[in-house]
Amino acid sequence: MVASISKADWENFRAVGRVPPSIREVVLQSWKRSSRLAMASPKHAPLLGPDDLHATRTHARRLRQAAHAALSKADFLLRQSGNMMLLCDQDCVVLDAVGDSDTISRGRENHLHLGGKWSESAIGTNAIGTAIHLGRSVQVDGPEHFCEEIQRWNCAASPVKDPGTGQLLGVVNISWSAGQKQPGSTALSSAFALQVESELAHRLAQDRQLLLQYLHQRRMSEPVLLLDRTGAEIFSSESFAGLPDLSQALAELRHRLPQLIERGADHVAEALAGHLPDAALDVIEPRADAIGLVISLKSPSRRRRAETLDLAQLSRTGATMAELVAQAQRLLETSLPILIEGETGTGKATLARAMHEATRTMRDAPSHGPSRFTMLECALLSDEGLREDMARDGLAFDGGTLCLDSPGRASPAVQKLLLSVIETAERAGCRVITLASRSLFQMMQDGSLHRELYYRIAGARLTIPPLRERPDEIPLYLHAILARHRRENGGRELRLTAAAMAVLRAHSWPGNLREMQNLVSALSALSRSALIDARDLPPEIARPEGGAPGREDSLLDVEKTEIIAALDATAGNMTEAARRLGIARSTLYLKLEAYGITRPRSKP
Template sequence: MRAWEDLLTYRDLERTRSAGVRSEILESWCRSLELGIDALADFAPLDHADERLTQAREENAALRSAARLPFAKIGALLSEADALLILTDAKGMILDQIGDCRTQDAAQAIHLIQGCAWDEAMIGTNGIGTALRTGQPVVVHGSEHFCQGIKGWTCAAAPIRDPFDQRVLGAVDLSGPPGIFRPHNVALVAAVAREIEVALAERQEMERVRLLEAFLDTGASRSKTDGVVILDRIGRVIYHRQSPARRGCDLALGRQLIALSDAMSDGDIAKALPPPLRASGVNRLMLDGAFSGAALILPSNPRAALSAAPVAPTAPVRIAPRAGTEEEALLMIGTAPKYLEAMDLARRAAAAGAPVLIQGETGAGKELFARLVHAGSGRKSGAPFVTVNCGAISVDLFGSELFGHVAGAFTGAARDGKPGKFELADGGVLCLDEIGEMPLELQPYLLRVLEQRAIYRVGCAKRRPVDVQLVAMTNRDLGLEVETGRFRRDLFYRIGTVTIDVPPLRERGCDIPVLATHFNQRVAARLGRPPLTLDDAVMEQLLAYRWPGNVRELRNLFERLHLMSVDGQVTLEDLPRNMQTLPEPPAVPAKAVIEPDPVSLTDMECQAIRRALVSEAGNMTRVAAALGISRPTLYRKLKLYGIRRTYE
């Protein structure tokens, strides 16, 4: 209480912190001050309207239904316990409450009643509002409340999260006089919240199955190669099967693709789709006579998809050439969500000056991201960007290349000594390419440099401070290298403060036409001739090809086409032989049984998991990523459906 009085009087945060107030309570007090909450208020503002409560209950019907059984079980135990059990929505409005009658009468005095909002913006620090604000279970006891009039109460609250996308839907709160306080109250409300979430998950799974069945009942015209996306009532992706033309577009399960509503027609839904997506068919889905979602048909013809859904014009990111070099400016071109997310992460890592680990397949463009980190590092103009290929240096010369040496340090050493790459990169960025090739015996020295921010030349005990932002690149799975003992665990964690995964070109299907146009025009400009004209079949082939060499392979393809073309027209026969035939689908094992067309969501999930296991060669991390789910969820579904992890 004294700490609260001091904070209101002196507004001295450090003084209040030293009084021993819990950090979560102190942070909430500060938010309450910033919100202008009246600390002397005796009760929550009463903005009670039956219409508002009715509307909130209708909008949260699923939440109230899921809470009914847990509340019924616990409510019987609260009749003589001086406590109330409360359910709120995401805005803190009380939807339902049960419990002791005398406590309910006392709650009337502070407006702890149905229809009243108890978020922090209304009444400051309290169990309901603080749990919703932080997204964590919390106890607010007695004088820890911000407003004077509710300091005679104790409350424990826990947020309720949507099992599908983890957004906060509401909160469960246990409130009463200080005498009911027990440390385990928060465990009780957290258990109730989890039980509600389990009930919500079961309801959502049932709704997913019913939506799929409703879609199948529509008899929508589609081919087996068309993509299918099913959205729930608010526009979240609950199922998708992508066509080849849509690889690389972000249709992760749980992502809200559009803000879907009952008032939208089929045409409105089609117009609201993100630019990379254009549906050849849209079906509104009804359950029990009520609008409950929509199904989208994505055309399987890559050219048709391309013409129907032009890639959104996104300006390429230009990276200026390094000072003192004659290189051209570099362009980062892409609209795929994974690529844009990686670029955003690189910019933020650059601003923070943190070590960066860039992972990606050969030819995916890892050095572009390293250059983006350098360009956005905020260091002085002309700061050096030094690269070292760890796979091209012999073990004997590795230490000398990185840390430098003094005269006579070893046979063949430079007469006057030589600075290493760390010294040359001082004040800028040092890029270690193929970091996984670094000899194991030299890795401790790199770790020491990163921790001490200083180097010692070979043959010299003089400490030389360096200010370098390290960017490491690899096409290996460094996590696997650590597990097999080929890379130090402590160094892995040190260089991977920020890890950027550069998506391969096959996961950026919507970027292929833009990149193809760019390389076509760039080579044409260099050779002083018009850009090549590609047949429709060629573009289809480029979209269907797997691109093992990634962007580098696509660039080299246009170098070759310009040299080989005679009339400026590119046909399928002009492509390299390995690109002239459509890729065969993964071979079905001889012992496998050809699966029938799925008739339910469960069947489709089983097939999707089995196909992902085959296409990703059993790599569980890549399988989970391809399916848009976490590894624990993948393992749970394998057990649920009885699918063996082997893929042979």
């Protein structure tokens, strides 16, 4: 494209406001906006200082990361072409400059370079500022620029929009000397902008995949809604969708989420507190950036619940935990890395947090400093993201605890990087605690866990046995969880009948304490009475399908459950229960004793 006007046209407009007849409408409108700002004619755009530039580039990291491939390609293609390509953010600040080195040097003279701010309000009509103002591709040639010094340039800029929200993120701009003909530059800037947008879309799709994986791993049974960082709904449980009166609060949240989530988890929690007071929030941050949000109802978030239990409380939940807590306390005297193993939901993360809190408050451990608890969900880490976090100090340790969740599920590349993360953490006086629901030793033997990583994390081992291996402790846990639920949520105090307790003791609890926690939340929400009987329990617990016992169910478990179900169905009538089970009444008495089952009700 050739400029629609001459230098003389521009001079006439500036001097007496005469509008050149051949001027393009887009340029004229921009000149009018620029005139209203009554700016002098600066020689260059304003320039951000190094600290502000660093902060601006960090803030725009998502855009810059997505533009990485396009910038590398442009750097190669535009070498010695007289063109340079600039990536700018939505405030018109130049974030990156690549391409022909002579053109880049000349750009510096006008601050058409890193940190230069090219908004219309700062420097009048120019492709970057005008494209951002209009939200569409614009080319501005020589004398069409509003400020004289900038007329040595031709520029073509195309917007980059967030594929999730449609929000303008910035522009890709191509600049070259006004004297040279460079046909196709607008097309080139559009092509690169499209490439950046498609990379952003690809990353958004990957993040959505990660969010679904996260939800799958949590196995949440309460009403739950999963949103990505743009506010789009990724998943909603039927129970959540059916909740009345939430639509307005949610619409507002989804609208504000893209801004809130950029500012951090605390801002989201704060904004939601007024709208969804009963909701628990989990902002998902597998790397330094939040990629989405889980909202669950009537069950405070796992993270918050875990924070409230200390070692003393844990040791009160039975002999097994008392012994484990005693061992944990001895280990806290050392600097050994600790591996906590146990099936899903057995309380590994809770124990790790309680250990962290204990270290924090130990007066005789000044070296442990003010201390953060940094949890890395290893299965969700990518080597690229982790490398970036390490490079820009996103994983700064201050003593405290580095908690690695399921390192065996990380890719081999991530496992290698974790070795350096651990080294950095230990050098900063950090305690390393690793959580695993499968035997890491076994995984090392299988070759799915890096051998060196295993020996770096498994200094000492604590193993939490599954609930089904310690049925005597089940009532203690139930009482503790019922009491805690009432403390946290107020309301009625739920109590269990002997029959209900018997069924729950006999249950195999494949989801362990998390399953128990969810059951208590569900009972509290659904039960009309404060006294829970066996018949109020969900069918999969009260009457497990004979054909589909859990992996761990033994035949004895099945028999025990059958007996409890028969007693429940006959309201404790021994004669009738024995008849249903096809055994003698005396045999039923013997079996009750053997299984430690308490008769629900005395009926003849």
